[in-house]
Each structure stands twice: as C-alpha cells, then as structure tokens.
Amino acid sequence: MTDIKTAANxxxxxxxxxxxxxxxxxxxxxxxxxxxxxxxxxxxxxRAHHRVIYFVxxxxxxxxxxxxxxxxxxxxxxxxxxxxLVREGIVEQKPGTEDRRRRHLHLTTRGYELERRLTESQAAxxxxxxxxxxxxxxxxxxxxxxxLINERDRGRFDKRAGERAAVKAATGKPAARGRRD
Amino acid sequence: MTDIKTAANxxxxxxxxxxxxxxxxxxxxxxxxxxxxxxxxxxxxxRAHHRVIYFVxxxxxxxxxxxxxxxxxxxxxxxxxxxxLVREGIVEQKPGTEDRRRRHLHLTTRGYELERRLTESQAAxxxxxxxxxxxxxxxxxxxxxxxLINERDRGRFDKRAGERAAVKAATGKPAARGRRD
DNA sequence: GTTTTTATGTCAGTCATGTTGACTTAATTC
DNA sequence: GAATTAAGTCAACATGACTGACATAAAAAC
Numbered sequence: 001m002t003d004i005k006t007a008a009n010x011x012x013x014x015x016x017x018x019x020x021x022x023x024x025x026x027x028x029x030x031x032x033x034x035x036x037x038x039x040x041x042x043x044x045x046x047r048a049h050h051r052v053i054y055f056v057x058x059x060x061x062x063x064x065x066x067x068x069x070x071x072x073x074x075x076x077x078x079x080x081x082x083x084x085l086v087r088e089g090i091v092e093q094k095p096g097t098e099d100r101r102r103r104h105l106h107l108t109t110r111g112y113e114l115e116r117r118l119t120e121s122q123a124a125x126x127x128x129x130x131x132x133x134x135x136x137x138x139x140x141x142x143x144x145x146x147x148l149i150n151e152r153d154r155g156r157f158d159k160r161a162g163e164r165a166a167v168k169a170a171t172g173k174p175a176a177r178g179r180r181d
Numbered sequence: 182m183t184d185i186k187t188a189a190n191x192x193x194x195x196x197x198x199x200x201x202x203x204x205x206x207x208x209x210x211x212x213x214x215x216x217x218x219x220x221x222x223x224x225x226x227x228r229a230h231h232r233v234i235y236f237v238x239x240x241x242x243x244x245x246x247x248x249x250x251x252x253x254x255x256x257x258x259x260x261x262x263x264x265x266l267v268r269e270g271i272v273e274q275k276p277g278t279e280d281r282r283r284r285h286l287h288l289t290t291r292g293y294e295l296e297r298r299l300t301e302s303q304a305a306x307x308x309x310x311x312x313x314x315x316x317x318x319x320x321x322x323x324x325x326x327x328x329l330i331n332e333r334d335r336g337r338f339d340k341r342a343g344e345r346a347a348v349k350a351a352t353g354k355p356a357a358r359g360r361r362d
Numbered sequence: 363g364t365t366t367t368t369a370t371g372t373c374a375g376t377c378a379t380g381t382t383g384a385c386t387t388a389a390t391t392c
Numbered sequence: 393g394a395a396t397t398a399a400g401t402c403a404a405c406a407t408g409a410c411t412g413a414c415a416t417a418a419a420a421a422c
Contacts, residue, residue, distance in 0.1 A: 014308075015304070017311075017319075018303075018304040018307045018308060018311075019239065019300070019304070020323075020337075020338055021304075021307040021311070021322075022235075022300070022303050022304065022307065023239075023337065023338070024323070024326040024327070024330065024338060025209065025210060025213055025326070026232075027330045027331075027334045027337070028206065028326050028329040028330050029206060029210045030253065031329065031330055031331045031334075032206055032329060046406090046407055046408070047407090047408085048407080048408055048409085051207075054203075058200065058204075063369080063370095064369070064370060064371090065368090065369065065370080072211065073408085073409070073410090074409080074410065074411085075369095075370075075371075076371090076372085076373095076409090076410075076411085076412095077408065077409055077410075079370090079371065079372075080407095080408080081408080083371090099368095099369085099418075099419070100417085100418060100419085101368070101369045101370070101417065101418045101419070102368095102369065102370085102418095103369080103370070103371095119200070119203070122199075122203050123196070123199040123200070123202075123203065125329060126199045126202040126203065126329070127195075127199060128328060129325050129326075129327075129328025129329045130198075130199075130202070130325065130328075132324075132328045133321065133324040133325045133328055134324075136317075136321060137320070137321030137322075137324040137325055138198075138321065138325060139318070139321060140314065140317060140318030140319065140320060140321020140322050140324075140325075141202075141318075141321050141322045141324075141325035141326070142201075142205070143313075143314040143315075143318040143321075143322075144310050144311065144314045144318055144319060144321075144322035145205040145206070145209050145310075145322070146205070146310075147309060147310025147311075147313045147314055148209040148212065148213060148306060148307070148310045149205065149208045149209050149212055150208075150212045153208045153212075156201075156204065156208070157201055157204070157205060227377090227378055227379075228378085228379085229378075229379055229380085244398080244399095245398070245399060245400090246397090246398065246399080254379085254380070254381090255380080255381065255382085256398095256399075256400075257380090257381080257382085257400090257401085257402095258379065258380055258381075260399085260400065260401075261378095261379080262378095262379080264400090280389075280390070280397095280398080281388080281389060281390090282388065282389045282390070282397070282398045282399070283389095283397095283398065283399085284398080284399070284400095363422100364421105364422085365420100365421080365422075366419100366420080366421070366422085367418100367419080367420070367421085368417100368418085368419075368420085369416100369417090369418085369419095370415100370416085370417085370418105371414105371415080371416080371417105372413100372414080372415075372416105373412105373413085373414085373415105374411105374412090374413090375410100375411085375412090376409100376410075376411080377408100377409080377410070377411105378407100378408090378409075378410095379406100379407085379408090379409100380405100380406080380407075380408100381404100381405075381406070381407095382403100382404085382405085382406105383402105383403090383404090384401100384402085384403090385400105385401080385402085386399100386400080386401075386402105387398100387399085387400080387401100388397100388398085388399090388400105389396100389397080389398085389399105390395100390396080390397070390398095391394100391395080391396070391397085392393100392394080392395070392396085
C-alpha cells in the first residue's frame with residue numbers, strides 16, 4: 001500500500017509545513033501574552049488595557065480615533081477600558097491645541113512605569129529568541145511576519161528604525177475597515 | 182543637545198527592534214484570526230470552537246484531557262464549546278477501548294469540511310508569506326518562533342515532518358501547568 | 363451664519379469566552 | 393474495597409467584545 005504521507009510527497013510536506021506555521025503562531029501568541037497577563041492582574045487590568053497602554057506609550061499624543069484604528073475595536077469597547085485607565089491615573093487626555101475636539105493620550109509617570117514592566121517582559125522574550133536565533137534568522141523572521149500581516153499595516157515595519165511615528169506610518173491610505181461607529 | 186535616539190545608539194536600536202517584534206506578533210495574530218472569524222460566524226461559532234476543531238482535526242482520537250492540555254483552559258470552558266460542537270455534528274466522541282473512561286475526539290465529515298475551510302484560509306496566508314520570503318527566511322522564522330514559545334511546547338516543531346502525532350510529541354515531560362480542575 | 367460633519371463620549375443590552383468552586387459518575391488502579 | 397482518574401455538570405461571575413441610539417462640542421462646508 002502506498003503511503004501518501006511519505007517525505008517524498010511534496011504536497012504533504014507543504015501541508016505539514018503550513019500547519020506547523022499555524023501552530024507556531026498560536027503557541028507563540030499564547031505564551032507571549034501569558035506573562036503580561038500576570039502583571040496586569042495585580043492592577044485588575046486585562047489584555048485590553050495592555051494594548052491601550054502599549055500603543056499610547058509607543059505613540060505619545062495619540063488621538064482616540066487613531067487608537068481605535070490600530071486596535072480595530074469599537075469606541076464603546078475602548079471607552080470602558082480607557083475610562084478605567086484614566087481614572088486609575090495611568091493615561092492622561094489632553095485636548096488638542098489645533099483641533100480641540102481631539103483628545104491626545106499620554107501615559108502618566110505611573111502609567112509609564114507599568115508600561116515598562118509589561119514591555120520589558122515581552123521584550124525579554126524577544127531578546128532571548130533573537131539572540132538564540134542569530135541576526136540572519138531574525139531577518140527571515142521579520143520578512144515572514146510582514147508577509148503575514150495585512151498590507152494595511154505592513155508599512156509600520158519598513159526600514160525605519162524608529163525615526164517616524166509608529167502609528168502615523170500607516171495612516172496614508174484609509175484602507176477599508178470593518179464597520180465601526 | 183545630544184539625541185539619544187540616533188542610529189548610532191545600539192541600546193536604542195535594540196529597544197526599537199524588540200518593540201517591532203512585539204508589534205509584528207500583535208498585528209500578525211490579529212490578521213491571522215480575522216478570516217476564520219468570518220467563516221465561523223456563518224456557523225455561529227467563535228474562536229474557541231476554531232481551536233477545538235483545529236486540534237481535533239490535527240490529532241484525530243485526541244482525548245479530552247489532552248485537548249485541555251493544549252488549549253490551557255479549564256474543562257468547564259471547554260465543555261460548553263465542545264458540547265456545542267458535538268450537538269452540531271462537528272465533533273464525535275468515542276469511548277476508548279483500552280481505557281473506557283477516556284473519550285476520543287474525531288471530526289465528523291461535516292466537521293472535516295469546516296476544518297478544511299478554516300485551515301485553508303490560514304494556510305493560504307502562510308503559503309503567501311513563505312513564498313514571498315523564500316526558504317531561508319522561512320528557516321529563520323521557524324527558529325525565532327520556536328524561541329518565542331515556552332520550552333514546554335517547543336518540541337512540537339522539531340524536525341519531524343508529520344510522522345509523529347502532533348500532540349503526543351510534547352507530552353513526554355509533564356511540565357508544570359497552571360492549576361486546573 | 364446656519365448646516366453638516368467629525369471627534370468623542372455615553373447609556374443600555376447582548377454575547378462569547380474565560381474563571382472558581384462544588385459535586386457526580388464511571389472506570390481504573392492500588 | 394478504597395482511592396484515583398477522566399469526564400462532565402451546575403451555578404455564579406468577570407472580561408472584553410458587539411450593536412444601536414443618542415449627546416456634545418468643535419470644525420468644516422455651504
């Protein structure tokens with residue numbers, strides 16, 4: 001009987017290879033979020049708070065609408081989380097000087113400290129993995145990851161090493177979003 | 182005034198590089214799950230159902246306890262989702278012949294069809310990214326991804342190209358799990 | 363200068379998916 | 393026969409999404 005699952009079968013190898021990719025992403029994401037989850041629990045925050053803290057820390061002065069665009073959630077969902085963060089003194093809102101409708105978000109000192117803890121835990125995981133894998137593997141990793149990301153957000157990871165604002169980088173074309181309010 | 186954020190500053194580059202890693206994982210996972218989410222909505226299923234369907238499809242005959250171990254959720258959480266899948270004729274349970282306490286999980290024909298649709302959508306994303314990046318980049322990607330995954334599950338992606346059962350692969354050492362019922 | 367659009371926020375209700383804790387049943391192991 | 397294991401159930405609760413409707417203030421368009 002012919003085994004269609006021998007190493008000689010390129011179709012099977014391809015399927016297996018792709019399935020391993022799918023699974024690696026699942027496990028990596030699961031483990032990647034588990035440490036921050038523990039830190040956040042100390043503050044009674046969840047993963048949703050983390051995302052806000054991260055992106056506000058990364059893009060000080062970010063407007064609410066820009067944050068919604070990055071997170072791809074509704075403003076009602078964001079509102080609860082953001083409201084808590086403001087009340088807990090993690091995030092501050094400053095009305096814009098040019099357009100006073102816009103509220104620009106910043107981390108407070110306390111917020112910055114929490115952001116450091118959270119980011120350091122995830123950065124340490126990347127530092128370990130990058131160091132073990134070597135520069136060439138990291139380049140390959142980046143290339144594949146960008147291919148996995150929708151075109152819409154791929155531009156965030158060009159060759160810019162931090163000079164450009166991280167969010168602004170992608171806001172050239174509006175790019176069809178899901179219906180949101 | 183000295184700009185500490187110049188390209189000549191290796192510490193900054195490192196931080197930027199690591200932050201980009203964090204963000205790439207966030208965006209990749211967000212986009213990676215968005216297409217299956219749409220398919221699942223047709224069946225009134227969610228992401229939790231997807232994970233069960235995927236791992237049962239990947240490991241036919243998987244026992245409930247093994248599935249719990251992979252998903253790292255409580256049996257109460259699994260039970261609701263699994264119950265729905267059984268009622269909807271997606272998953273079947275067969276009592277073990279050796280140990281009749283164990284319930285081995287399989288996809289039905291209908292379940293297999295849904296699994297194909299879901300996996301194909303994610304596999305297509307990987308195929309595109311892999312093809313665009315090239316074999317060498319894929320190797321680098323795999324290396325870094327494995328470094329990001331906790332040691333506990335790293336073994337799933339050794340060099341085996343599918344001969345071994347995917348779940349069994351990691352169940353050598355028990356490896357401390359969170360408290361579960 | 364009135365109207366329209368935009369940015370933001372809010373109230374109310376719902377759903378999906380996770381949690382803890384307590385308990386049951388059946389089968390296997392000691 | 394007693395203890396352990398695999399699986400499942402009931403109940404209560406938390407988080408973080410969602411939709412829909414409405415409110416306010418500022419800016420932009422006419």
